[in-house]
Amino acid sequence: MKLSVLFLCLAAVSLSACNQTSKESPHATADSSVHETVAVDTAHTSQNSLDWAGTYEATIPCADCEGIKTNITLKNDNTFAIVSEYINKNTKVEDTGKVMWHDNGSVVHLTGKETNMKLKVGENKLIGLDQEGHEIDGPNAHLYVYNKVEGEKL
Secondary structure, eight states, X not given: OHHHHHHHHHHHHHHHHHHHHHHHHHHHHHXXXXXXXXXXXXXXXXXXXXOOOEEEEEEEOOSSSSOEEEEEEEOTTSEEEEEEEETTTTEEXXXXXXXXXXXXXXXXXXXXSSOEEEEEEETTEEEEEOTTSOXXXXXXXXXXXXXXXXXXXX
């Protein structure tokens, strides 16, 4: 009889311990499944938040020369001018045209007689994009970043 009372006590303690663990478990599970929500600011874009007008320059790769020194000037009236000078080839190409902003307000599409390029607008820089609108990647990706020339405001 004493043995069965002892057994019942041990069983009760064991069950209460299990019950206590299961009460804590939902809290731990709930805490571990909490997802942080990040608000996306759609009101502020590169177009309306950055001082994007100005002149940018980079020397981009060239297949048959040492590089193409390129200056792009974006103007507040949504026009642009571009000058591309092929290093050691004595060739210079100049063009002008329109700046079209994509719906997301962070990508510009420059179209002129000789120019058809997309660029992502960042703080004091333009980042070259391929024709599908993806950033150029690979070991030479940094060469497609046009840095703003200091003191240039249009």
